[in-house]
Amino acid sequence: MSQAFIPSLITEPVAASAAPPREIVNILLVDDQPGKLLAHEAILSELGQRIIKARNGVEALEQLLRNDFAVILLDVNMPNMDGFETAALVRQRPRFEKTPIIFITGYNTTDLDRLKGYELGAVDYLFLPVVPQVLKAKVNVFVELARQTQIIKSQADDLAAHNRRQAEQLEVIQKLNAELQEANQELEAFSYSVSHDLRAPLRSLTGYVQVLLEDYGPKLDSDGHGHLQALDRAARRMDCLTRDLLAYGRIAREAVRLEPLQIEPILQEIMALSGANSAAIKIQPGLCDVLAHRFLLEQALSNLLGNAIKFVPPGIHPEVTVRTEPRQNIVRLWIEDNGIGIDPSYHRKIFSMFERVGDMQNYEGTGIGLAIVHRAVQRMGGACGVESSPGKGSRFWVDLARPPGPEPLPANVATFSSVP
Amino acid sequence: MTILLVEDSPDDVFFFRRAVKKAEISADTQVASDGLEAIRRLTKPDPAQPPGIIFLDLKLPHINGFELLQWIRERPELQVPPIVVLTSSDEPEDRDKAASLGASLFLTKPPAPDQLRDVFHKILGQHS
Numbered sequence: 001m002s003q004a005f006i007p008s009l010i011t012e013p014v015a016a017s018a019a020p021p022r023e024i025v026n027i028l029l030v031d032d033q034p035g036k037l038l039a040h041e042a043i044l045s046e047l048g049q050r051i052i053k054a055r056n057g058v059e060a061l062e063q064l065l066r067n068d069f070a071v072i073l074l075d076v077n078m079p080n081m082d083g084f085e086t087a088a089l090v091r092q093r094p095r096f097e098k099t100p101i102i103f104i105t106g107y108n109t110t111d112l113d114r115l116k117g118y119e120l121g122a123v124d125y126l127f128l129p130v131v132p133q134v135l136k137a138k139v140n141v142f143v144e145l146a147r148q149t150q151i152i153k154s155q156a157d158d159l160a161a162h163n164r165r166q167a168e169q170l171e172v173i174q175k176l177n178a179e180l181q182e183a184n185q186e187l188e189a190f191s192y193s194v195s196h197d198l199r200a201p202l203r204s205l206t207g208y209v210q211v212l213l214e215d216y217g218p219k220l221d222s223d224g225h226g227h228l229q230a231l232d233r234a235a236r237r238m239d240c241l242t243r244d245l246l247a248y249g250r251i252a253r254e255a256v257r258l259e260p261l262q263i264e265p266i267l268q269e270i271m272a273l274s275g276a277n278s279a280a281i282k283i284q285p286g287l288c289d290v291l292a293h294r295f296l297l298e299q300a301l302s303n304l305l306g307n308a309i310k311f312v313p314p315g316i317h318p319e320v321t322v323r324t325e326p327r328q329n330i331v332r333l334w335i336e337d338n339g340i341g342i343d344p345s346y347h348r349k350i351f352s353m354f355e356r357v358g359d360m361q362n363y364e365g366t367g368i369g370l371a372i373v374h375r376a377v378q379r380m381g382g383a384c385g386v387e388s389s390p391g392k393g394s395r396f397w398v399d400l401a402r403p404p405g406p407e408p409l410p411a412n413v414a415t416f417s418s419v420p
Numbered sequence: 421m422t423i424l425l426v427e428d429s430p431d432d433v434f435f436f437r438r439a440v441k442k443a444e445i446s447a448d449t450q451v452a453s454d455g456l457e458a459i460r461r462l463t464k465p466d467p468a469q470p471p472g473i474i475f476l477d478l479k480l481p482h483i484n485g486f487e488l489l490q491w492i493r494e495r496p497e498l499q500v501p502p503i504v505v506l507t508s509s510d511e512p513e514d515r516d517k518a519a520s521l522g523a524s525l526f527l528t529k530p531p532a533p534d535q536l537r538d539v540f541h542k543i544l545g546q547h548s
Contacts, residue, residue: 199508204431207530211438295512 025070025146027139029053030060030086031104032078040073040104043132049143057081061089069099070146071139073126076105076117084113087120100142102126184253191249198242205235237364244368247299248353251376256293258380260403263287263301263333266294267322270302280309284323288331291401296376300384301335303369304396308337310363311394326402330382333398342388351384373398421447424471426458426488427506428480435530436475436506443533445540447472455483459491462498471501473543476523478507478514489521502543506531 027049031037037053044051052067054060056078063069072090076083083103090096100123105113114125124138209232217225264287271281290297308320318337325332342350349355351374354367377384377398388394423440427433433451440449448469452458458476465471478485485505492500502524507514515526525539 200429200432203508203529204429204435207431207435298512 023147023150024048024050025143025150026050026052026067027143028060028063028067028069028072030055030057030072030078030083031075032056033075036075036104040130040135043130043135044139046136047140047143057083057086057089060086064090064093064096064099068095071100071102071142073102073104073139076103076113084116084120087117087122091121097121100124100145102138102142104128104130187249188253191246194242194246199239202235202239202242206232206239209235237366240364241366241368244366244372248368248372248375251296251299251372251379254293254295254379256296256379258291258293258401260289260405261292261294261297262289263297263322263324266298266301267305270298270305274302274306280318281305281320281322284321287322287333288324288326289403290324290331290333291403292380292382296380297400300373300376300398303373304335304398307365307369308335308339308394308396310365311337311339313340327399329402330399331402333400334395335397336393336395338393341390341392341394342386343390344388347386347388350386421445421473422466422469422471423447423449424452424458424461424474424501425449425506426452426455426474426480426485427477428453429477432477432529439531439533439536443536443540445536454481455485455488455491458488459483462492462500473501473540474503475506475527476503478505478509478518486517486521489518489523493522504539504543 027044027047029037029040029044029051031040031053032055034055037055041051041053049070052063052069054063058081060072060074064072074083074086078086081089083105087101087103090099090101101121102124103117103122104126106128114122117125123142126135126138209228212220213225213228220228264283267281267283305320305322309318312318316338318339320338321334321336323334323336325334346355351370353371355370356365356367373384373396377400380400382398382400384396384398386394386396425433425436427436437449440447450461450469450471452461458474461471476485476488480488483491485507489503492498492503503522504525504527505515505518505523506527506529508529509515518526524543527535527539531539
């Protein structure tokens with residue numbers, strides 16, 4: 001579903017970063033003498049811009065309403081409305097406040113007149129008769145200025161559009177994130193209700209099976225007993241499945257905070273809770289501390305211990321050893337059993353969800369236990385694996401970080417530090 | 421001896437009574453099927469049969485077990501008897517939270533008769 005959004009999220013390059021476009025700008029020539037207009041037009045046409053002519057101030061103002069201009073060449077001596085009056089009207093409009101005006105005037109202009117022109121915003125004066133190169137050069141300055149301004153403006157527009165697009169994309173991402181979070185919360189709420197609402201009737205089911213067996217057992221024949229036991233097994237298996245699925249889900253969402261932990265008390269608690277035969281489990285004295293998250297470590301250890309005890313050949317008493325091996329920055333925790341062992345070709349596969357391989361299929365289980373171990377260890381930044389072959393038992397290992405602080409290596413394991 | 425069982429599930433009430441009977445505990449079990457009824461019974465206990473121990477489910481309608489624990493904690497004058505939390509939850513957080521709110525013990529459902537015997541031994545040993 002979310003893939004549909006991906007193409008629109010790909011950022012388009014900013015258009016303005018391409019070669020700057022050769023913008024054509026407008027030049028306004030205002031003169032009451034058609035001959036002068038033509039002459040100036042001829043000179044300026046070499047600049048390759050659009051030249052618009054006006055024969056008096058009114059026409060000039062009309063043109064200004066229709067177009068933007070890079071520069072206005074304004075004849076000072078015009079009948080009715082002279083150049084200065086026209087300039088004053090032009091300046092009144094905010095849009096043309098900054099449009100450069102070059103006045104064209106005769107040599108008889110006094111300094112006072114020129115001052116008046118500058119006050120009206122003239123940027124320059126040209127004297128008649130106009131020298132073509134001078135006219136062209138002066139006008140060109142403003143043409144270039146207008147062109148650069150246009151380029152910058154178009155870049156700014158592009159940038160603004162780009163920013164807008166980015167803001168829109170951000171909004172889409174935020175919306176998706178919110179939706180995802182909502183979906184996660186729903187899933188959590190669902191998990192919680194599965195935990196309580198589904199397990200409660202299962203408990204009733206197994207409870208009443210027990211009642212039937214105890215109170216009515218003598219009245220049932222062996223088939224009746226068998227059926228009840230089958231019912232009990234099915235309900236218990238479903239209970240295990242829901243419990244394991246919930247644990248797996250919780251491992252995924254648990255906020256991981258690593259702290260130095262002692263392993264042995266956790267092992268003792270697991271053994272006490274599971275009612276496991278503690279005689280079958282040998283714990284090496286002085287286990288190293290590890291940097292771990294309590295719930296995740298409990299989950300990993302209880303599944304590894306449970307498996308170690310469970311997967312033994314019929315008639316064999318399980319023997320499990322738990323020991324640690326300090327390495328440079330990590331502690332390797334070993335859980336070794338005398339069980340049925342696992343073919344090396346399955347060693348990776350068994351850590352996946354619902355993978356029950358080889359002889360494992362003859363034993364009760366949900367196929368989630370080692371997936372829980374793998375995910376829990378992964379979330380603590382560690383690694384896990386197994387060394388095993390059929391009939392030779394299994395040696396599961398879990399690597400976890402060592403807590404910081406001075407904990408000198410025992411002399412007999414110092415050689416491990418040279419292992420790369 | 422009177423037990424106050426705060427439990428909304430009739431099945432769980434049945435299993436509880438059965439376990440009490442099997443444990444040969446001579447006690448009368450009164451049931452409050454939600455938190456509000458529990459509050460009523462605790463504020464006006466039957467003078468002839470005041471509860472000597474409370475077994476409390478955590479997931480209850482209206483007022484859940486944690487809220488009830490909190491309510492009791494805020495009313496020391498009621499002299500509420502020891503509380504054993506009885507729940508299907510095996511989350512350690514629930515256990516810790518219940519303990520911090522004043523629960524004396526924590527049992528996972530369904531309670532086995534010998535577990536109940538242990539609980540009575542511990543609680544009544546402490547309070548006799």
